Amino acid sequence: MADEDTISAMDASVAKNEFEDWEVLRRFLPEGWEEQAWLCGAMRRARYIKSPERVLRILMLHLANGCSLAETAARAQASGLGAISSVGVFKRLRAAGPWLSWLAQQERGAAALPLGTVGRRVRAVDATTVCEPGSTGGDWRVHYAVNLADLQCDFFQLTEIGESGETFRRVPVKKGDILLGDRVYAGPPGVAHVLGSGGDVIVRLNRQALPIYDSGQRRIDLAARMRRLKGHSPAEYPSWVKGPQGDWIAGRLVALRHSAEVTRWWRKRMLRRAQRDQGTASPLSLELAAYFMLWTSLKEPGAAEVLELYRLRWQIERVFKRMKSILGLGHLPKKDPLSAPAWLQGKLFVGLLIERMVDAAASFFPWGYPLATAAQPLAGD
Numbered sequence: 001m002a003d004e005d006t007i008s009a010m011d012a013s014v015a016k017n018e019f020e021d022w023e024v025l026r027r028f029l030p031e032g033w034e035e036q037a038w039l040c041g042a043m044r045r046a047r048y049i050k051s052p053e054r055v056l057r058i059l060m061l062h063l064a065n066g067c068s069l070a071e072t073a074a075r076a077q078a079s080g081l082g083a084i085s086s087v088g089v090f091k092r093l094r095a096a097g098p099w100l101s102w103l104a105q106q107e108r109g110a111a112a113l114p115l116g117t118v119g120r121r122v123r124a125v126d127a128t129t130v131c132e133p134g135s136t137g138g139d140w141r142v143h144y145a146v147n148l149a150d151l152q153c154d155f156f157q158l159t160e161i162g163e164s165g166e167t168f169r170r171v172p173v174k175k176g177d178i179l180l181g182d183r184v185y186a187g188p189p190g191v192a193h194v195l196g197s198g199g200d201v202i203v204r205l206n207r208q209a210l211p212i213y214d215s216g217q218r219r220i221d222l223a224a225r226m227r228r229l230k231g232h233s234p235a236e237y238p239s240w241v242k243g244p245q246g247d248w249i250a251g252r253l254v255a256l257r258h259s260a261e262v263t264r265w266w267r268k269r270m271l272r273r274a275q276r277d278q279g280t281a282s283p284l285s286l287e288l289a290a291y292f293m294l295w296t297s298l299k300e301p302g303a304a305e306v307l308e309l310y311r312l313r314w315q316i317e318r319v320f321k322r323m324k325s326i327l328g329l330g331h332l333p334k335k336d337p338l339s340a341p342a343w344l345q346g347k348l349f350v351g352l353l354i355e356r357m358v359d360a361a362a363s364f365f366p367w368g369y370p371l372a373t374a375a376q377p378l379a380g381d
Contacts, residue, residue, distance in 0.1 A: 022057065028356050030106035042092075042099035049082040055092055057081055059100075062089060063346040090339060097342030100349050105151045107352035122148045122178045123155075124313040125185060127166045144344060145171050145179070148312050151348065156341045173197035178298065180313040186210040186295065192243045195297055202310055205253070205293040212239040212253060212295060220253070223284060226291045232257050234303040239295065251297040254306050263290045 037043050037052035049055055058081055062072040069086035077083050084092075127143045143166065145155035155171050168179055168190030175198030181190075186206035194201050203210070212220050220239060229235055234256040241249045258266065266289040267281075274281040296306055 028353055030103065033103060036102050037099050040099035040102055042096040044095055049084060054081050055096070058084065058089065059093060059096060059346060060350065062093065063343070064350045093342050093346070094339040097345055100342060100345040101152055104345055104349035104352055107349060107356055120176045120178055121174070122180065122309060124148055124180045124317070125168060125171055126182065126317055129161065142344065143170050153341050153344050153348070156344060158340065168201065169193045173199040175199065178202065178309070180310060182317070183209070188241055189244045191241060191249060191297065192245075195249060200297045202294055202296040202298065202306060204310070205295045207288070210241060210295060212241060214239065217248070222293070223287055225253070226255060226288065229255065229257055229291070234307055236303040241295070249297065251295055254294045254296060254303045255291055256307070258290055258292055
């Protein structure tokens with residue numbers, strides 16, 4: 001019995017130190033974050049826990065530490081944050097969706113989109129796999145779209161692994177939308193879906209899934225075309241994609257050379273993958289590893305701005321990659337249409353918060369964090 005009491009005391013001690021550097025973490029939160037909790041409705045029906053700070057700390061146990069709803073409730077009570085049930089944590093998460101979205105937007109800041117896209121919604125489309133813990137846990141794929149101008153998650157869908165994979169066809173498209181996708185989204189049916197709804201695409205070129213043709217309907221020799229590139233300036237070439245109904249979709253191939261370091265990295269990756277699969281990397285694949293290629297249906301802006309748009313998409317993808325490797329993506333509230341997007345926005349906020357803290361850590365402080373106030377000049381300066 002004494003051993004159980006000792007263990008319980010240790011658990012309580014650990015729980016009380018869940019956020020022992022909370023005051024440091026607060027320095028990275030945007031100004032007005034507590035007021036926004038009330039304005040965004042995160043404090044609706046706040047009976048027992050009426051402090052936005054406590055609500056955020058409880059939610060971060062779930063979002064940042066990867067605790068289940070029941071474990072979050074237990075740790076919140078043990079650490080003195082408040083008495084709350086797992087159902088209470090679930091309801092708090094669901095109500096906090098707009099607040100978490102606002103926090104994520106403030107951490108990232110509004111993206112400066114190229115002038116050619118003014119008035120158009122630019123959306124990064126991606127998916128990630130969630131493997132729930134435990135023998136009864138299922139494997140799910142989270143499909144989502146994020147508006148790059150304000151980081152609003154405007155589309156969210158969950159599918160079981162084994163169902164049809166990642167495609168633009170899942171995403172509702174409005175006229176004027178610009179959808180950005182990785183190689184897996186580069187396929188004629190998905191491209192046709194977006195254009196048929198009045199949108200445009202920018203996708204990383206997949207030469208096998210999305211073959212491109214010249215004005216004479218001849219398959220473009222990518223290696224020969226890439227050898228014409230000079231220096232590290234981007235170039236663009238008119239090209240066409242054959243749609244699923246046999247129609248021709250006009251667009252542009254946008255390309256530039258990788259740096260020597262990035263080229264080496266891609267070639268090593270290809271060789272490792274080929275060795276793992278007991279195959280060989282083709283000479284053509286190794287040659288094309290020296291180039292970065294996109295295909296877009298946009299008539300404007302120019303090649304450099306198209307590349308900048310895709311770079312913004314990659315920044316969001318980096319956040320999710322970090323979330324998978326550091327934060328974990330288990331305990332997904334997959335059955336509720338309101339809490340699932342809130343969970344995704346919360347994960348996005350935590351990932352962006354970590355990015356800010358990592359950036360700040362690049363400037364060395366012997367005490368471990370930047371001061372809240374600006375540095376004062378020394379006497380005599």
